[in-house]
Amino acid sequence: MKKIEDTKRTNFLSKLVPCKNCKREIEPKRRQCPYCGILNPTVTLKDIFSALALVLIVMGVVTYFMN
Ligand SMILES: [Zn+2]
Numbered sequence: 403m404k405k406i407e408d409t410k411r412t413n414f415l416s417k418l419v420p421c422k423n424c425k426r427e428i429e430p431k432r433r434q435c436p437y438c439g440i441l442n443p444t445v446t447l448k449d450i451f452s453a454l455a456l457v458l459i460v461m462g463v464v465t466y467f468m469n
Pocket residue numbers: 421422423424425426435436437438439440443
């Protein structure tokens with residue numbers, strides 16, 4: 403009983419996030435899922451689109467000042 407409580411507390415403190423592929427909880431800083439082996443398991447499509455949007459904005463600004 404006590405062991406289960408300890409595990410719950412550890413999970414809460416480390417703020418585990420689900421792998422985008424196998425949905426098992428892993429540490430967000432991990433570069434590779436320890437269960438299914440995919441790379442960047444916590445990077446979602448939303449993150450990729452956010453990064454792309456930022457790149458497009460920067461490119462737009464640069465182009466504006468170049469002209
Ligand atoms: Zn996984």
